[in-house]
Amino acid sequence: MITLEKFILKYVIKRPESMFLRDIEANYEQLSEKIKDKSVLVIGGAGSIGSSFIKAILPFQPAALVVVDINENALTELTRDLRSTKGMCVPQEYITYPMNFASDVFKKMFRSRRGFDIVANFSAHKHVRSEKDIYSVEALIQNNVLHAKDLLDLLSEYPPEDFFCVSTDKATNPVNIMGASKRIMEDLIFSYSDRFPVKTARFANVAFSNGSLPAGFLERIAKLQPISAPSDVKRYFVSPEESGHICMLACILGENREIFFPKLEKEQMMTFDAIAENLLREYGYQILKCQSDQEAVDKSEDLKNGSKQYPVHFSASDTSGEKPFEEFYTDTETVDMDRFQALGIITGKEKCDQDKLLKLLTDLENIFCSQDTEKEEIIRIIRSYLPNFRHIETGKSLDSKM
Numbered sequence: 001m002i003t004l005e006k007f008i009l010k011y012v013i014k015r016p017e018s019m020f021l022r023d024i025e026a027n028y029e030q031l032s033e034k035i036k037d038k039s040v041l042v043i044g045g046a047g048s049i050g051s052s053f054i055k056a057i058l059p060f061q062p063a064a065l066v067v068v069d070i071n072e073n074a075l076t077e078l079t080r081d082l083r084s085t086k087g088m089c090v091p092q093e094y095i096t097y098p099m100n101f102a103s104d105v106f107k108k109m110f111r112s113r114r115g116f117d118i119v120a121n122f123s124a125h126k127h128v129r130s131e132k133d134i135y136s137v138e139a140l141i142q143n144n145v146l147h148a149k150d151l152l153d154l155l156s157e158y159p160p161e162d163f164f165c166v167s168t169d170k171a172t173n174p175v176n177i178m179g180a181s182k183r184i185m186e187d188l189i190f191s192y193s194d195r196f197p198v199k200t201a202r203f204a205n206v207a208f209s210n211g212s213l214p215a216g217f218l219e220r221i222a223k224l225q226p227i228s229a230p231s232d233v234k235r236y237f238v239s240p241e242e243s244g245h246i247c248m249l250a251c252i253l254g255e256n257r258e259i260f261f262p263k264l265e266k267e268q269m270m271t272f273d274a275i276a277e278n279l280l281r282e283y284g285y286q287i288l289k290c291q292s293d294q295e296a297v298d299k300s301e302d303l304k305n306g307s308k309q310y311p312v313h314f315s316a317s318d319t320s321g322e323k324p325f326e327e328f329y330t331d332t333e334t335v336d337m338d339r340f341q342a343l344g345i346i347t348g349k350e351k352c353d354q355d356k357l358l359k360l361l362t363d364l365e366n367i368f369c370s371q372d373t374e375k376e377e378i379i380r381i382i383r384s385y386l387p388n389f390r391h392i393e394t395g396k397s398l399d400s401k402m
Helices: 004-012 021-026 028-035 048-060 072-084 104-112 134-155 177-190 213-222 240-253 272-282 293-305 354-368 375-385
Strands: 039-043 064-068 093-097 118-121 162-166 198-201 227-230 258-262 286-289 309-315 334-336 343-347
Touching: 004 272, 021 028, 021 240, 028 048, 028 240, 039 048, 048 064, 048 072, 048 118, 048 240, 072 093, 104 134, 118 134, 118 240, 134 177, 134 354, 134 375, 162 177, 162 240, 177 198, 177 354, 177 375, 198 240, 213 227, 213 272, 227 272, 227 293, 240 258, 240 343, 272 286, 272 309, 293 309, 354 375
Parallel strands: 039 064, 039 118, 064 093, 118 162, 162 198, 198 258, 227 309, 286 309
Antiparallel strands: 258 343, 334 343
């Protein structure tokens, strides 16, 4: 039986090992020097990327690791996973806190420890589906932007040696509010770069990450439910291990105000329907293509009677904010492709116009105080700050699909 890790290597990223191992080996001494015996705070550390970052840095033996996440159950599983993995160097001072990084109790904890040497923030709304209406949009922007500013203000009291905050490839020429919020987040963290070093990374999709469509395939198969996926959306993918490697290299080795991204070629993009078909074949099923979600649901009843014909519905994407392809940098950004073998770096990023950024944040806070705010008003405010923001609105949300 093929394991998920082996499936990802064979069918998704199509690499036998992490593409970043050579960069880690080439910089091993510097990584060790900057991590060993340091105190580390990981926010959102129980998620897919945050936990992979933790697994990447632990071999370099930090003195203390504090992990904060609102998901108490995921923190429990993280601890069990780390404690059960051979060779995982969990420090003696290892503490998990199920709390919100925007809460007063988080601030108390942070100040009592007088800060940390290394801080990495993975707390984010990351799904395009998180902009279905004004309430979901407000929650998204609060987490990705406004609460991030509160965190940066707090860090300024005890500046870390290195600060990392994860971005997304969807911040490049954004077409959805999630991507735009991450593009604003980049400007926000860089505005604090005179207080402490800040770095980020624009990501590919992490294969089978929590809440992702491929992870949903596993849930559907376990429940003998049909699978639905877009047939025309191409995405870059990295493995969970690679996601941790990207973040570690960016956080520890990046210079101030740099944006990292994986060196991936367009031919390495994958479609979700191709991943679904390969996965089902590995489970021993044949593909039964249906013309609608409902037809697939109806035919899934045969699975309970032992049928090996697995119903799927693959169709063109028609939901808001979906970009047909992905990119990591724009034509106006300066890119260094030589420093690392598997990572490109956007360099020379200037700090944004502080007055313009503060006006944006104030406008967002003020409009969220209103009970009558519309999603279109948020898009207008964001576009006043990001003129290249081209929101794709179809009137349909992913919540209307399987």
